[in-house]
Amino acid sequence: MGKDSKAKDAGGKGKGKAKQAASGADESASKGKGKSGKAASDGLGTCTYVKARHIxxxxxxxxxxxxxxLQDGWLSNGDKVPPAEFAKLAAEYSECPSGKKGGDLGWFPRGKMAGPFQDVAFSTLIGATSAPFKSTHGYHIILCEGRKN
Structure with missing residues (x-):
């Protein structure tokens, strides 16, 4: 089962960037962008750290x-979920200790998070929310808040 099927298995029916973000776009990012300049335009590049919230x-x-x-409030309209609103949902739904902090995971480097979580976190555009996906810890939704090297 590849990354694409994991994101879809969770039943996410998001539109646009949210669905695309969880689709495994990290494969192209990990290969580098060369001199084409695409890394700057797609917001992914080969960043070393990502700042994220999750449920x-x-x-x-x-x-x-x-x-x-999330869909009813923002995603169905093509809007980005405000971090404060995502934090409220994380506090209500998340079963992770980070839920008490609005799902805030802070900045973390590549290699710190396990398989699918890292893949989705590093392939979700800044400000975008992933579709639900499964990892060894359960089911997640990620909001990417930033990237840096």
């Missing part, structure tokens, strides 16, 4: 419920 749920139904609230 973690053990059950797929619960993460889908949280994602539906």
């Amino acid at each position: 973690l749920c053990e059950k797929q139904g619960k993460i889908n419920e949280a994602y539906k609230k």
Whole structure:
């Protein structure tokens, strides 16, 4: 099962960037962008650190419920979810200790997070929200807040 199927398995029916962000765009980012300048235009590049918030749920139904609230509030209109609103949902739904801090994971480097979580975190555009996806810890939604080298 590849990254694409993991994001879709969680039942995410997001539109546009949110769905695209979880689709494994990291594959092209990890190959480098050369002199084409594309890294600057797509916001992904080969950054070393990402700042993110997340919602973690053990059950797929619960993460889908949280994602539906994001869809109804912002994603269905093509809007970006404001970090403060994402934080409220994380506090309500997340079963991770970070939920008490609005899902804030702060800045973390490549290699710190496990497989699918890292792949999605580093391939989600700044300001975008991923579709639900599964990792060894449960089901997640990620909001990417920043990137740096």
